Amino acid sequence: MSNLDVKTVASFGDEWSRFDQSGMSDAEAEKVFDEYFLVFPWGVLSPDAVGFDMGCGSGRWARWVAPRVGLLHCIDPSDAIQVAAANLADLGNVVFHRGAVDASGLATGSQDFGYSLGVLHHVPDTASAIRSCVDLLKPRAPLLLYLYYAFDSRPWWFRALWRVSDWGRRLIHQLPPWLKPWVTDVIAAGVYWPLARISRLLERFGLSVGSVPLSYYRHHSFYTMRTDARDRFGTPLEQRFTRVQIGAMMAAAGLVDVRFSDAAPFWCAVGFRDPAS
Structure with missing residues:
Protein backbone atom coordinates (compact mmCIF):
# COMPACT_ATOMS: atom_id res chain seq x y z
CA MET A 1 0.00 0.00 0.00
CA SER A 2 1.32 3.45 -0.95
CA ASN A 3 2.62 5.83 1.69
CA LEU A 4 -0.36 8.18 1.57
CA ASP A 5 -3.53 9.04 3.46
CA ASP A 14 -10.08 20.03 -3.39
CA GLU A 15 -7.78 22.74 -2.01
CA TRP A 16 -5.74 23.26 -5.14
CA SER A 17 -8.80 23.22 -7.38
CA ARG A 18 -10.11 26.16 -5.33
CA PHE A 19 -6.78 27.90 -4.80
CA ASP A 20 -4.93 27.41 -8.08
CA GLN A 21 -2.68 30.40 -7.21
CA SER A 22 -4.07 32.50 -10.04
CA GLY A 23 -4.98 35.09 -7.41
CA MET A 24 -1.34 35.64 -6.42
CA SER A 25 0.73 38.28 -8.18
CA ASP A 26 3.97 37.26 -9.89
CA ALA A 27 5.91 39.51 -7.53
CA GLU A 28 4.51 37.79 -4.45
CA ALA A 29 4.86 34.33 -5.98
CA GLU A 30 8.53 34.98 -6.71
CA LYS A 31 9.09 36.34 -3.20
CA VAL A 32 7.58 33.23 -1.62
CA PHE A 33 9.60 31.02 -3.96
CA ASP A 34 12.83 32.75 -2.94
CA GLU A 35 12.00 32.23 0.74
CA TYR A 36 11.51 28.48 0.35
CA PHE A 37 14.48 27.99 -1.98
CA LEU A 38 16.86 30.19 0.01
CA VAL A 39 19.31 27.34 0.69
CA PHE A 40 18.89 25.46 -2.58
CA PRO A 41 22.27 25.07 -4.36
CA TRP A 42 21.39 26.25 -7.84
CA GLY A 43 25.07 26.48 -8.69
CA VAL A 44 25.53 22.69 -8.74
CA LEU A 45 22.89 22.17 -11.44
CA SER A 46 23.67 22.13 -15.13
CA PRO A 47 21.25 23.85 -17.56
CA ASP A 48 20.01 20.42 -18.72
CA ALA A 49 19.45 19.02 -15.20
CA VAL A 50 16.51 16.66 -14.71
CA GLY A 51 14.64 16.72 -11.42
CA PHE A 52 11.34 16.24 -9.61
CA ASP A 53 8.74 18.20 -7.69
CA MET A 54 7.26 15.69 -5.23
CA GLY A 55 3.73 16.70 -4.32
CA CYS A 56 3.58 19.51 -6.87
CA GLY A 57 0.06 20.67 -5.98
CA SER A 58 -0.95 23.53 -8.26
CA GLY A 59 2.57 23.77 -9.71
CA ARG A 60 3.43 27.01 -7.94
CA TRP A 61 7.06 25.99 -7.33
CA ALA A 62 7.47 24.35 -10.74
CA ARG A 63 6.54 27.63 -12.42
CA TRP A 64 9.85 29.11 -11.21
CA VAL A 65 12.01 25.97 -11.29
CA ALA A 66 11.26 24.70 -14.80
CA PRO A 67 12.82 27.67 -16.66
CA ARG A 68 16.12 27.00 -14.83
CA VAL A 69 16.49 23.30 -15.70
CA GLY A 70 16.29 20.90 -18.60
CA LEU A 71 13.35 18.74 -17.49
CA LEU A 72 11.08 18.75 -14.45
CA HIS A 73 8.85 15.88 -13.33
CA CYS A 74 5.77 17.08 -11.43
CA ILE A 75 4.30 14.34 -9.24
CA ASP A 76 1.09 14.40 -7.20
CA PRO A 77 -1.41 11.71 -6.16
CA SER A 78 -4.42 14.05 -6.13
CA ASP A 79 -6.61 15.85 -8.67
CA ALA A 80 -4.21 18.76 -8.21
CA ILE A 81 -2.07 17.24 -10.96
CA GLN A 82 -4.71 18.44 -13.43
CA VAL A 83 -4.51 21.95 -12.00
CA ALA A 84 -0.73 21.90 -12.34
CA ALA A 85 -0.96 20.69 -15.93
CA ALA A 86 -3.28 23.59 -16.77
CA ASN A 87 -1.17 26.17 -14.93
CA LEU A 88 2.07 25.02 -16.59
CA ALA A 89 0.71 24.32 -20.08
CA ASP A 90 2.99 26.98 -21.55
CA LEU A 91 6.12 25.19 -20.34
CA GLY A 92 7.44 22.52 -22.67
CA ASN A 93 9.90 20.89 -20.28
CA VAL A 94 7.47 19.65 -17.59
CA VAL A 95 6.14 16.09 -17.40
CA PHE A 96 3.19 15.25 -15.15
CA HIS A 97 2.78 12.06 -13.14
CA ARG A 98 -0.15 11.08 -10.97
CA GLY A 99 1.52 9.01 -8.29
CA ALA A 100 2.52 8.72 -4.64
CA VAL A 101 5.91 9.44 -3.12
CA ASP A 102 6.77 5.73 -3.11
CA ALA A 103 5.16 5.06 -6.49
CA SER A 104 6.20 7.99 -8.68
CA GLY A 105 7.08 6.01 -11.78
CA LEU A 106 10.59 7.49 -11.95
CA ALA A 107 13.63 5.24 -12.09
CA THR A 108 15.85 5.00 -9.04
CA GLY A 109 19.08 6.98 -9.24
CA SER A 110 17.87 8.95 -12.26
CA GLN A 111 17.41 12.52 -10.98
CA ASP A 112 19.87 15.42 -10.75
CA PHE A 113 17.84 17.16 -8.04
CA GLY A 114 14.54 17.05 -6.23
CA TYR A 115 12.38 19.01 -3.85
CA SER A 116 9.26 18.42 -1.77
CA LEU A 117 7.83 21.42 0.01
CA GLY A 118 4.99 21.24 2.49
CA VAL A 119 4.10 17.67 1.56
CA LEU A 120 5.92 14.94 3.46
CA HIS A 121 4.51 15.94 6.86
CA HIS A 122 1.12 14.99 5.41
CA VAL A 123 1.97 11.32 4.74
CA PRO A 124 1.76 8.48 7.29
CA ASP A 125 5.51 7.72 7.33
CA THR A 126 7.57 10.86 6.74
CA ALA A 127 10.94 9.17 7.27
CA SER A 128 10.11 6.53 4.67
CA ALA A 129 8.89 9.23 2.28
CA ILE A 130 12.21 11.07 2.51
CA ARG A 131 13.99 7.80 1.75
CA SER A 132 11.75 7.32 -1.31
CA CYS A 133 12.79 10.76 -2.58
CA VAL A 134 16.47 10.11 -1.95
CA ASP A 135 16.26 6.81 -3.84
CA LEU A 136 15.38 8.76 -7.00
CA LEU A 137 18.51 10.90 -6.84
CA LYS A 138 21.88 10.42 -8.43
CA PRO A 139 24.91 10.45 -6.08
CA ARG A 140 25.61 13.97 -4.74
CA ALA A 141 22.29 15.28 -6.11
CA PRO A 142 20.51 17.76 -3.80
CA LEU A 143 17.11 17.33 -2.18
CA LEU A 144 15.27 20.34 -0.73
CA LEU A 145 12.61 19.73 1.91
CA TYR A 146 10.16 21.85 3.83
CA LEU A 147 8.54 20.16 6.83
CA TYR A 148 6.27 21.75 9.42
CA TYR A 149 8.31 22.64 12.47
CA ALA A 150 7.36 21.63 16.02
CA PHE A 151 7.88 25.19 17.27
CA ASP A 152 11.19 24.11 18.77
CA SER A 153 12.50 27.63 18.21
CA ARG A 154 9.51 29.22 19.97
CA PRO A 155 8.60 29.87 23.63
CA TRP A 156 6.21 27.60 25.55
CA TRP A 157 3.22 29.90 25.13
CA PHE A 158 3.64 29.83 21.34
CA ARG A 159 3.45 26.04 21.40
CA ALA A 160 0.41 26.24 23.68
CA LEU A 161 -1.39 28.46 21.15
CA TRP A 162 -0.63 25.93 18.45
CA ARG A 163 -2.14 23.11 20.51
CA VAL A 164 -5.36 25.10 20.80
CA SER A 165 -5.40 25.73 17.04
CA ASP A 166 -4.78 22.06 16.38
CA TRP A 167 -7.92 21.14 18.27
CA GLY A 168 -9.71 23.38 15.80
CA ARG A 169 -8.05 21.67 12.84
CA ARG A 170 -9.19 18.26 14.07
CA LEU A 171 -12.78 19.50 13.91
CA ILE A 172 -12.60 21.65 10.78
CA HIS A 173 -11.02 19.03 8.51
CA GLN A 174 -14.10 16.86 9.00
CA LEU A 175 -16.45 19.49 7.56
CA PRO A 176 -18.07 18.97 4.12
CA PRO A 177 -15.88 20.22 1.23
CA TRP A 178 -18.29 23.05 0.42
CA LEU A 179 -18.27 24.35 4.01
CA LYS A 180 -14.59 23.93 4.87
CA PRO A 181 -13.26 26.84 2.76
CA TRP A 182 -15.88 29.18 4.20
CA VAL A 183 -14.70 28.40 7.73
CA THR A 184 -11.01 28.71 6.85
CA ASP A 185 -11.71 32.02 5.09
CA VAL A 186 -13.20 33.30 8.34
CA ILE A 187 -10.02 32.21 10.13
CA ALA A 188 -7.90 33.99 7.50
CA ALA A 189 -9.94 37.19 7.91
CA GLY A 190 -10.35 37.06 11.68
CA VAL A 191 -6.95 35.72 12.77
CA TYR A 192 -4.31 35.72 10.01
CA TRP A 193 -5.03 39.18 8.59
CA PRO A 194 -5.23 41.13 11.89
CA LEU A 195 -2.09 39.54 13.36
CA ALA A 196 -0.19 40.00 10.08
CA ARG A 197 -1.17 43.67 9.83
CA ILE A 198 -0.37 44.32 13.50
CA SER A 199 3.05 42.79 12.89
CA ARG A 200 3.54 45.00 9.87
CA LEU A 201 2.64 48.09 11.88
CA LEU A 202 4.95 47.16 14.74
CA GLU A 203 7.75 46.56 12.25
CA ARG A 204 7.31 50.06 10.87
CA PHE A 205 7.98 51.39 14.36
CA GLY A 206 11.23 49.46 14.44
CA LEU A 207 10.02 46.72 16.76
CA SER A 208 10.94 43.05 16.41
CA VAL A 209 7.95 40.94 15.36
CA GLY A 210 9.57 37.50 15.14
CA SER A 211 7.68 36.25 18.19
CA VAL A 212 4.27 37.50 17.03
CA PRO A 213 2.13 34.59 15.76
CA LEU A 214 1.58 34.69 12.00
CA SER A 215 4.00 37.60 11.56
CA TYR A 216 5.38 35.71 8.56
CA TYR A 217 2.33 36.91 6.60
CA ARG A 218 2.89 40.62 7.26
CA HIS A 219 4.11 41.21 3.70
CA HIS A 220 1.84 38.68 2.00
CA SER A 221 -1.55 39.07 0.37
CA PHE A 222 -4.89 38.04 1.81
CA TYR A 223 -5.08 35.43 -0.97
CA THR A 224 -1.99 33.74 0.45
CA MET A 225 -3.50 33.87 3.94
CA ARG A 226 -6.70 32.23 2.65
CA THR A 227 -4.68 29.54 0.89
CA ASP A 228 -2.56 28.75 3.92
CA ALA A 229 -5.51 28.82 6.34
CA ARG A 230 -7.22 26.23 4.15
CA ASP A 231 -4.01 24.21 4.04
CA ARG A 232 -3.43 24.44 7.77
CA PHE A 233 -6.93 23.84 9.12
CA GLY A 234 -8.48 21.75 6.37
CA THR A 235 -5.98 18.89 6.19
CA PRO A 236 -6.76 15.59 7.97
CA LEU A 237 -3.19 14.40 8.56
CA GLU A 238 -0.49 16.71 9.87
CA GLN A 239 2.81 15.92 11.56
CA ARG A 240 5.41 18.29 12.99
CA PHE A 241 9.12 17.81 13.60
CA THR A 242 11.96 19.56 15.37
CA ARG A 243 15.07 20.63 13.52
CA VAL A 244 16.98 17.80 15.19
CA GLN A 245 14.37 15.23 14.11
CA ILE A 246 14.40 16.45 10.52
CA GLY A 247 18.18 16.34 10.40
CA ALA A 248 18.14 12.80 11.77
CA MET A 249 15.57 11.63 9.21
CA MET A 250 17.53 13.19 6.36
CA ALA A 251 20.76 11.53 7.54
CA ALA A 252 19.02 8.16 7.95
CA ALA A 253 17.67 8.49 4.41
CA GLY A 254 21.19 8.84 3.02
CA LEU A 255 21.62 12.61 2.80
CA VAL A 256 24.86 14.33 3.79
CA ASP A 257 26.01 17.94 4.17
CA VAL A 258 22.54 18.88 5.42
CA ARG A 259 21.99 22.61 5.72
CA PHE A 260 18.99 24.39 7.27
CA SER A 261 17.63 27.81 6.48
CA ASP A 262 17.56 30.00 9.58
CA ALA A 263 14.83 32.20 8.12
CA ALA A 264 11.08 31.58 7.93
CA PRO A 265 9.40 29.39 6.84
CA PHE A 266 10.62 26.70 9.26
CA TRP A 267 12.07 24.21 8.57
CA CYS A 268 13.56 24.30 5.06
CA ALA A 269 16.63 22.11 4.62
CA VAL A 270 18.77 20.75 1.81
CA GLY A 271 21.00 17.70 1.70
CA PHE A 272 22.95 15.73 -0.91
CA ARG A 273 22.64 12.04 -1.62
CA ASP A 274 25.57 10.22 -0.10
CA PRO A 275 27.39 8.34 -2.90
CA ALA A 276 27.78 5.46 -0.46
CA SER A 277 24.03 5.18 0.29
Missing part, protein backbone atom coordinates in the same frame (compact mmCIF):
# COMPACT_ATOMS: atom_id res chain seq x y z
CA VAL A 6 -6.55 8.85 1.17
CA LYS A 7 -8.55 11.55 2.97
CA THR A 8 -5.58 13.92 2.95
CA VAL A 9 -5.03 13.35 -0.78
CA ALA A 10 -8.68 14.16 -1.46
CA SER A 11 -8.44 17.27 0.72
CA PHE A 12 -5.49 18.62 -1.23
CA GLY A 13 -7.17 17.88 -4.54
Whole structure:
Protein backbone atom coordinates (compact mmCIF):
# COMPACT_ATOMS: atom_id res chain seq x y z
CA MET A 1 0.00 0.00 0.00
CA SER A 2 1.32 3.45 -0.95
CA ASN A 3 2.62 5.83 1.69
CA LEU A 4 -0.36 8.18 1.57
CA ASP A 5 -3.53 9.04 3.46
CA VAL A 6 -6.55 8.85 1.17
CA LYS A 7 -8.55 11.55 2.97
CA THR A 8 -5.58 13.92 2.95
CA VAL A 9 -5.03 13.35 -0.78
CA ALA A 10 -8.68 14.16 -1.46
CA SER A 11 -8.44 17.27 0.72
CA PHE A 12 -5.49 18.62 -1.23
CA GLY A 13 -7.17 17.88 -4.54
CA ASP A 14 -10.08 20.03 -3.39
CA GLU A 15 -7.78 22.74 -2.01
CA TRP A 16 -5.74 23.26 -5.14
CA SER A 17 -8.80 23.22 -7.38
CA ARG A 18 -10.11 26.16 -5.33
CA PHE A 19 -6.78 27.90 -4.80
CA ASP A 20 -4.93 27.41 -8.08
CA GLN A 21 -2.68 30.40 -7.21
CA SER A 22 -4.07 32.50 -10.04
CA GLY A 23 -4.98 35.09 -7.41
CA MET A 24 -1.34 35.64 -6.42
CA SER A 25 0.73 38.28 -8.18
CA ASP A 26 3.97 37.26 -9.89
CA ALA A 27 5.91 39.51 -7.53
CA GLU A 28 4.51 37.79 -4.45
CA ALA A 29 4.86 34.33 -5.98
CA GLU A 30 8.53 34.98 -6.71
CA LYS A 31 9.09 36.34 -3.20
CA VAL A 32 7.58 33.23 -1.62
CA PHE A 33 9.60 31.02 -3.96
CA ASP A 34 12.83 32.75 -2.94
CA GLU A 35 12.00 32.23 0.74
CA TYR A 36 11.51 28.48 0.35
CA PHE A 37 14.48 27.99 -1.98
CA LEU A 38 16.86 30.19 0.01
CA VAL A 39 19.31 27.34 0.69
CA PHE A 40 18.89 25.46 -2.58
CA PRO A 41 22.27 25.07 -4.36
CA TRP A 42 21.39 26.25 -7.84
CA GLY A 43 25.07 26.48 -8.69
CA VAL A 44 25.53 22.69 -8.74
CA LEU A 45 22.89 22.17 -11.44
CA SER A 46 23.67 22.13 -15.13
CA PRO A 47 21.25 23.85 -17.56
CA ASP A 48 20.01 20.42 -18.72
CA ALA A 49 19.45 19.02 -15.20
CA VAL A 50 16.51 16.66 -14.71
CA GLY A 51 14.64 16.72 -11.42
CA PHE A 52 11.34 16.24 -9.61
CA ASP A 53 8.74 18.20 -7.69
CA MET A 54 7.26 15.69 -5.23
CA GLY A 55 3.73 16.70 -4.32
CA CYS A 56 3.58 19.51 -6.87
CA GLY A 57 0.06 20.67 -5.98
CA SER A 58 -0.95 23.53 -8.26
CA GLY A 59 2.57 23.77 -9.71
CA ARG A 60 3.43 27.01 -7.94
CA TRP A 61 7.06 25.99 -7.33
CA ALA A 62 7.47 24.35 -10.74
CA ARG A 63 6.54 27.63 -12.42
CA TRP A 64 9.85 29.11 -11.21
CA VAL A 65 12.01 25.97 -11.29
CA ALA A 66 11.26 24.70 -14.80
CA PRO A 67 12.82 27.67 -16.66
CA ARG A 68 16.12 27.00 -14.83
CA VAL A 69 16.49 23.30 -15.70
CA GLY A 70 16.29 20.90 -18.60
CA LEU A 71 13.35 18.74 -17.49
CA LEU A 72 11.08 18.75 -14.45
CA HIS A 73 8.85 15.88 -13.33
CA CYS A 74 5.77 17.08 -11.43
CA ILE A 75 4.30 14.34 -9.24
CA ASP A 76 1.09 14.40 -7.20
CA PRO A 77 -1.41 11.71 -6.16
CA SER A 78 -4.42 14.05 -6.13
CA ASP A 79 -6.61 15.85 -8.67
CA ALA A 80 -4.21 18.76 -8.21
CA ILE A 81 -2.07 17.24 -10.96
CA GLN A 82 -4.71 18.44 -13.43
CA VAL A 83 -4.51 21.95 -12.00
CA ALA A 84 -0.73 21.90 -12.34
CA ALA A 85 -0.96 20.69 -15.93
CA ALA A 86 -3.28 23.59 -16.77
CA ASN A 87 -1.17 26.17 -14.93
CA LEU A 88 2.07 25.02 -16.59
CA ALA A 89 0.71 24.32 -20.08
CA ASP A 90 2.99 26.98 -21.55
CA LEU A 91 6.12 25.19 -20.34
CA GLY A 92 7.44 22.52 -22.67
CA ASN A 93 9.90 20.89 -20.28
CA VAL A 94 7.47 19.65 -17.59
CA VAL A 95 6.14 16.09 -17.40
CA PHE A 96 3.19 15.25 -15.15
CA HIS A 97 2.78 12.06 -13.14
CA ARG A 98 -0.15 11.08 -10.97
CA GLY A 99 1.52 9.01 -8.29
CA ALA A 100 2.52 8.72 -4.64
CA VAL A 101 5.91 9.44 -3.12
CA ASP A 102 6.77 5.73 -3.11
CA ALA A 103 5.16 5.06 -6.49
CA SER A 104 6.20 7.99 -8.68
CA GLY A 105 7.08 6.01 -11.78
CA LEU A 106 10.59 7.49 -11.95
CA ALA A 107 13.63 5.24 -12.09
CA THR A 108 15.85 5.00 -9.04
CA GLY A 109 19.08 6.98 -9.24
CA SER A 110 17.87 8.95 -12.26
CA GLN A 111 17.41 12.52 -10.98
CA ASP A 112 19.87 15.42 -10.75
CA PHE A 113 17.84 17.16 -8.04
CA GLY A 114 14.54 17.05 -6.23
CA TYR A 115 12.38 19.01 -3.85
CA SER A 116 9.26 18.42 -1.77
CA LEU A 117 7.83 21.42 0.01
CA GLY A 118 4.99 21.24 2.49
CA VAL A 119 4.10 17.67 1.56
CA LEU A 120 5.92 14.94 3.46
CA HIS A 121 4.51 15.94 6.86
CA HIS A 122 1.12 14.99 5.41
CA VAL A 123 1.97 11.32 4.74
CA PRO A 124 1.76 8.48 7.29
CA ASP A 125 5.51 7.72 7.33
CA THR A 126 7.57 10.86 6.74
CA ALA A 127 10.94 9.17 7.27
CA SER A 128 10.11 6.53 4.67
CA ALA A 129 8.89 9.23 2.28
CA ILE A 130 12.21 11.07 2.51
CA ARG A 131 13.99 7.80 1.75
CA SER A 132 11.75 7.32 -1.31
CA CYS A 133 12.79 10.76 -2.58
CA VAL A 134 16.47 10.11 -1.95
CA ASP A 135 16.26 6.81 -3.84
CA LEU A 136 15.38 8.76 -7.00
CA LEU A 137 18.51 10.90 -6.84
CA LYS A 138 21.88 10.42 -8.43
CA PRO A 139 24.91 10.45 -6.08
CA ARG A 140 25.61 13.97 -4.74
CA ALA A 141 22.29 15.28 -6.11
CA PRO A 142 20.51 17.76 -3.80
CA LEU A 143 17.11 17.33 -2.18
CA LEU A 144 15.27 20.34 -0.73
CA LEU A 145 12.61 19.73 1.91
CA TYR A 146 10.16 21.85 3.83
CA LEU A 147 8.54 20.16 6.83
CA TYR A 148 6.27 21.75 9.42
CA TYR A 149 8.31 22.64 12.47
CA ALA A 150 7.36 21.63 16.02
CA PHE A 151 7.88 25.19 17.27
CA ASP A 152 11.19 24.11 18.77
CA SER A 153 12.50 27.63 18.21
CA ARG A 154 9.51 29.22 19.97
CA PRO A 155 8.60 29.87 23.63
CA TRP A 156 6.21 27.60 25.55
CA TRP A 157 3.22 29.90 25.13
CA PHE A 158 3.64 29.83 21.34
CA ARG A 159 3.45 26.04 21.40
CA ALA A 160 0.41 26.24 23.68
CA LEU A 161 -1.39 28.46 21.15
CA TRP A 162 -0.63 25.93 18.45
CA ARG A 163 -2.14 23.11 20.51
CA VAL A 164 -5.36 25.10 20.80
CA SER A 165 -5.40 25.73 17.04
CA ASP A 166 -4.78 22.06 16.38
CA TRP A 167 -7.92 21.14 18.27
CA GLY A 168 -9.71 23.38 15.80
CA ARG A 169 -8.05 21.67 12.84
CA ARG A 170 -9.19 18.26 14.07
CA LEU A 171 -12.78 19.50 13.91
CA ILE A 172 -12.60 21.65 10.78
CA HIS A 173 -11.02 19.03 8.51
CA GLN A 174 -14.10 16.86 9.00
CA LEU A 175 -16.45 19.49 7.56
CA PRO A 176 -18.07 18.97 4.12
CA PRO A 177 -15.88 20.22 1.23
CA TRP A 178 -18.29 23.05 0.42
CA LEU A 179 -18.27 24.35 4.01
CA LYS A 180 -14.59 23.93 4.87
CA PRO A 181 -13.26 26.84 2.76
CA TRP A 182 -15.88 29.18 4.20
CA VAL A 183 -14.70 28.40 7.73
CA THR A 184 -11.01 28.71 6.85
CA ASP A 185 -11.71 32.02 5.09
CA VAL A 186 -13.20 33.30 8.34
CA ILE A 187 -10.02 32.21 10.13
CA ALA A 188 -7.90 33.99 7.50
CA ALA A 189 -9.94 37.19 7.91
CA GLY A 190 -10.35 37.06 11.68
CA VAL A 191 -6.95 35.72 12.77
CA TYR A 192 -4.31 35.72 10.01
CA TRP A 193 -5.03 39.18 8.59
CA PRO A 194 -5.23 41.13 11.89
CA LEU A 195 -2.09 39.54 13.36
CA ALA A 196 -0.19 40.00 10.08
CA ARG A 197 -1.17 43.67 9.83
CA ILE A 198 -0.37 44.32 13.50
CA SER A 199 3.05 42.79 12.89
CA ARG A 200 3.54 45.00 9.87
CA LEU A 201 2.64 48.09 11.88
CA LEU A 202 4.95 47.16 14.74
CA GLU A 203 7.75 46.56 12.25
CA ARG A 204 7.31 50.06 10.87
CA PHE A 205 7.98 51.39 14.36
CA GLY A 206 11.23 49.46 14.44
CA LEU A 207 10.02 46.72 16.76
CA SER A 208 10.94 43.05 16.41
CA VAL A 209 7.95 40.94 15.36
CA GLY A 210 9.57 37.50 15.14
CA SER A 211 7.68 36.25 18.19
CA VAL A 212 4.27 37.50 17.03
CA PRO A 213 2.13 34.59 15.76
CA LEU A 214 1.58 34.69 12.00
CA SER A 215 4.00 37.60 11.56
CA TYR A 216 5.38 35.71 8.56
CA TYR A 217 2.33 36.91 6.60
CA ARG A 218 2.89 40.62 7.26
CA HIS A 219 4.11 41.21 3.70
CA HIS A 220 1.84 38.68 2.00
CA SER A 221 -1.55 39.07 0.37
CA PHE A 222 -4.89 38.04 1.81
CA TYR A 223 -5.08 35.43 -0.97
CA THR A 224 -1.99 33.74 0.45
CA MET A 225 -3.50 33.87 3.94
CA ARG A 226 -6.70 32.23 2.65
CA THR A 227 -4.68 29.54 0.89
CA ASP A 228 -2.56 28.75 3.92
CA ALA A 229 -5.51 28.82 6.34
CA ARG A 230 -7.22 26.23 4.15
CA ASP A 231 -4.01 24.21 4.04
CA ARG A 232 -3.43 24.44 7.77
CA PHE A 233 -6.93 23.84 9.12
CA GLY A 234 -8.48 21.75 6.37
CA THR A 235 -5.98 18.89 6.19
CA PRO A 236 -6.76 15.59 7.97
CA LEU A 237 -3.19 14.40 8.56
CA GLU A 238 -0.49 16.71 9.87
CA GLN A 239 2.81 15.92 11.56
CA ARG A 240 5.41 18.29 12.99
CA PHE A 241 9.12 17.81 13.60
CA THR A 242 11.96 19.56 15.37
CA ARG A 243 15.07 20.63 13.52
CA VAL A 244 16.98 17.80 15.19
CA GLN A 245 14.37 15.23 14.11
CA ILE A 246 14.40 16.45 10.52
CA GLY A 247 18.18 16.34 10.40
CA ALA A 248 18.14 12.80 11.77
CA MET A 249 15.57 11.63 9.21
CA MET A 250 17.53 13.19 6.36
CA ALA A 251 20.76 11.53 7.54
CA ALA A 252 19.02 8.16 7.95
CA ALA A 253 17.67 8.49 4.41
CA GLY A 254 21.19 8.84 3.02
CA LEU A 255 21.62 12.61 2.80
CA VAL A 256 24.86 14.33 3.79
CA ASP A 257 26.01 17.94 4.17
CA VAL A 258 22.54 18.88 5.42
CA ARG A 259 21.99 22.61 5.72
CA PHE A 260 18.99 24.39 7.27
CA SER A 261 17.63 27.81 6.48
CA ASP A 262 17.56 30.00 9.58
CA ALA A 263 14.83 32.20 8.12
CA ALA A 264 11.08 31.58 7.93
CA PRO A 265 9.40 29.39 6.84
CA PHE A 266 10.62 26.70 9.26
CA TRP A 267 12.07 24.21 8.57
CA CYS A 268 13.56 24.30 5.06
CA ALA A 269 16.63 22.11 4.62
CA VAL A 270 18.77 20.75 1.81
CA GLY A 271 21.00 17.70 1.70
CA PHE A 272 22.95 15.73 -0.91
CA ARG A 273 22.64 12.04 -1.62
CA ASP A 274 25.57 10.22 -0.10
CA PRO A 275 27.39 8.34 -2.90
CA ALA A 276 27.78 5.46 -0.46
CA SER A 277 24.03 5.18 0.29
